[in-house]
Amino acid sequence: MDRIKAAQVFVAIVERGSLTGAAEALDMSRAMVTRYLAEVERWASARLLHRSTRRLGLTAAGETALAYCREMLGLAEQMALVADAEAAEPHGMLRIACVQSLAQAAVARAVAAYLQRYPRTAIDLQVDGRTVNLVEERIDLAIRITNQLDPNLIARRLARCASVVCASPAYLAAHGTPRRAEELSAHNCLTYSYFGKSLWRFTHDGEQLDIPVDGNLSANESLVLLEAAVEGAGIVLQPLHSAAALIASGCLVALLPGYQPQTLDIYGIYTSRQHLPATLRTLLDFLVEWFATDEGWAGLHEGFPR
Structure with a gap:
């Protein structure tokens, strides 16, 4: 059973003066209150209450247990405040x-x-x-x-992370500029080891195209492929945030207008x-x-x- 709840029930019994009073205060059946009281007594390995037809009284062990239960309930309330304190100022x-x-x-x-x-x-x-x-x-x-x-x-x-297909002016001068996504299969495409190494996905005129690509260089870091593309090694599919400045400066040329690479x-x-x-x-x-x-x-x- 939940010992925090059992401690709460024991304190309520003492404060209300009866098991029935504790049951009413906690919206609990009297049988459940009796079970929780038995749990506290098993936990303490001692009888905690003197029972009579008129009233309940604490034994010596009960006095000690009451103090501990109240202290435990106070600590439980403090634990509930930890999240509030952290939320007030993350650290x-x-x-x-x-x-x-x-x-x-x-x-x-x-x-x-x-x-x-x-x-x-x-x-x-x-x-x-x-x-x-x-x-x-x-x-x-x-x-x-x-x-x-x-x-x-x-x-x-x-x-979201948009992507762009691009290549250097030198590569395009030597190998031609693809006008359709399907033409990428005839070019040296630099591929990322962990994603889409052999298949680049586009949307064109509302249709999805899966284009198989291949090349002589792959890497597990996209910036390596970007630098290789600047040096004329081939065509690369890059996140827009990586390639935008190089496209703006003329070091790379954005390809395939009208074909949207997978976002x-x-x-x-x-x-x-x-x-x-x-x-x-x-x-x-x-x-x-x-x-x-x-x-x-x-x-x-x-x-x-x-």
Whole structure:
């Protein structure tokens, strides 16, 4: 039985002067009150009440048990205040895992703004292209770009991530410019090891196209592929936040107007919904707000599906 509840029942019996009075005060059957009293006496290994036809009286052990039960109930009330105190002002360390491209383009700025809003918090940002094990590596939050979530994970969508197909002017001069998505199969396409290595997905005139691609270079970090594309190694499919500045500067050329590459979601992934720390809860709320309102990010993705 619940010992906190049993302690509450014992205190009510003493304060009301009878089992019937305690049952009425707690909206409980008298039989249940009797069971809880028996539980407290088994717990204390002593008889706690003198019973007579007129009144109940505490034994010496009962006096001691009453003091302990009241102290325990007071501590239980204090535990209920912990979450409220934390919610009032988030504090403590969070460990976050994120891929390099998104960390550089957005997450570093977002967490810097979060830390300014909540100065009692701290963040350890782990930048890595691989998928980390949150439990084994003590990661509080993993920020991932994906449309293929593990059903065993708990995730909150933070934003959308548009993509763009691009190549350097030098590559296009040497190999020609594809005008249709189907022509990508004849080009050297630089592929990401963890996602869509052989299939790039587009929407064109309301229809979905799955285009098989191949090339002589793949990598597990998208920024490596981006740099290789700048050097003329081939055609690359990149998050818009990584390629936009290089396209604006002329180092890369955006390809296939009219073909919309698959838009991915950015998720915050964590291990449990129960007892979510205020620091993690406020960070998730903050990131959703930040991605929606930051001029650099929101302006970059304006016009893309959200």
